Every structure is written in C-alpha cells, then in structure tokens.
Amino acid sequence: MANIIESNHANPEEFYISLKEKLEQQHNFPEEYLFKFIIPSDSGKITEILKVFDGFKYTLSNRESSNGKYTSVSVNCFVLDADQVVDIYQKVGKIEGVMML
Template sequence: MDNLESEKGGKNPEEFYASLKEKLEGTHNFPEDYLYKFIITNEEAKITEIYRAFDDVKFTLTTRDSKNGKYTSISISAFVLDADQVIRIYKEVGKIPGVIML
C-alpha cells in the first residue's frame, strides 16, 4: 500500500476509509496478520504512542533507525479480525503528529 496520506488526495476521510475498507476486504482473508508500516522521528514518546494503538492486539514488531538516526521505521505485524479493526488502528495512529503511514 502506498503512503496513506498521499492516497487520501482530495477525498474526505469518510470516503477514503470506505474505499480502504473495500480494498482490504477484497484483498485480505480476515482474520489474519496484517502488516503496518510507519516512519516517525526518533522520539521515544511518539514510538510509545504508536505501541498504545496496538494495546489490545497480538503483534510482533521490528524497528530500524535511519542512517543518521533521525528517523525510525516501525513494522508491526498484528493479528486483526477484520478491515474495521485495521482502519481503527490506522485512525488511532493517524492522531499522532508526524507519523508517516505507509
């Protein structure tokens, strides 16, 4: 999936998430592990906020710092029940300033 922010384009959030739900349901066989990818400035507080969005979900994660250490990429494989849960997590993480969702 491309950067969610750029995919939003001119769509309002409801249209964007309705379209995303349709795409998810057409390409995934829920329940399953779903891979989330984020890039964030290397700030422990923001990274912790991302983890909080996954509090009630079983997940594994990997992180990698950029060459200069300014950014961290986070990949989280989370067991989700349906497209609605995927979207709820994206919306929660989307509230965190400076997070790039891929």
C-alpha cells in the same frame, strides 16, 4: 505532516471507506496484518503507536535511518477484519509526525 496513505485523498472519510473495500478484496480475515510507519526518531512516538495496539497480539520491529533522523516501525498484528485495520490506521493517524505506509 500529511500521512502518506492519505495524501491522494482530499477527504479522509472517503479514503478510509476506499481502504476498507480494498482490504476486504485483498485479504482473508482474520489474519496477521503488517502495519508500517515512519516516525521522527523519538521513543515517545513509538510508545504512542504501541498504545494503539494495546489488547492486540502483535510483534514489533523498528530500524533507525542511516542518519538517525527517522525510525521505521513495523507492527505485525493479528486482526479480525478490515474494520479493525481501518480503526488502527485512524488512531495512529492522529499521532503528530507519523507517516503511514
């Protein structure tokens, strides 16, 4: 399943370079950054995502879709710079079935 944030880019490397530039223009790091993901309703997937955030200060909220098939996961995390945001997206992007918003 393709990640939503990468869907308009044939080359993931170019996407992440572009993302970093946009983050640096639009954010004043260090700051709290909100990561949003959609996953098939599976507690194992949430655990995999949270492993990426080990060592970070974060808060988690999640909500199951009305039919129970999907879960939206929001992680509000303190990050130092755009590089950390990109690194987190790259690591979560390797988890099968996760859609990044």
